[in-house]
Amino acid sequence: MSIGLGIFLLVVGAVLVWALDLTITGVNLQLIGYILLAAGALVLILGLVLMTRRRSSVSTTRTIADPANGDQVTRRESSIDDI
Template sequence: MTIAGGIILIMLGAILTWAVEFDIAGLDINVVGVILMLGGLAGLLFGIYRISVARRAVAPTTTIIEDPVTQRRVYEERRPTDPPLV
C-alpha cells in the first residue's frame, strides 16, 4: 500500500464515520469507518517506513584512482542512480 492509498482509506473512513447517517441492517457504518481509518493509518505508516528503508539501502561506491605522474589519489563517490560516465 502506498502513502496515497493510506490517505484515501483514512479519508473514506472519516466520511463513513462522521458524514454518513444511514443504517444498514446488521452493519454499523461508524465501525466500518473506524476500521478503514485504522487500516489507512497502518498503511500510511508502512509506506513511510518502506520509503525510509529504501533510501538507506542506496550506499555510494567509492573508487580510488591513483595518478602515476603526480602520485595523487583521487576519490570518487557514485550512487547507483547517477548517470554513467562517458
C-alpha cells in the same frame, strides 16, 4: 502508491464515521469506518517507512597495495539499496 491508498482509506473511514448518518440493518457503518481509519493509518505509516528505506545509500572505500609496484590504490564504490 501506498501513501495514496492510505490517504484514501483514511478519508473513506472518516466519512463513514463522522459524516454519514445512515442506518443499514445488520451493518455497523461506524465500525467499518473505524476499521478503515486504522487500516489507512497503517498503510500510510508503512508507505512512509518503506519510502525512507529505499532512499538510503551505501558507500564503500577500500585501500589496498598494488602487487605489481607496491603503490596504494583507493577504490570507492557507491550504490543505492533496492528493497
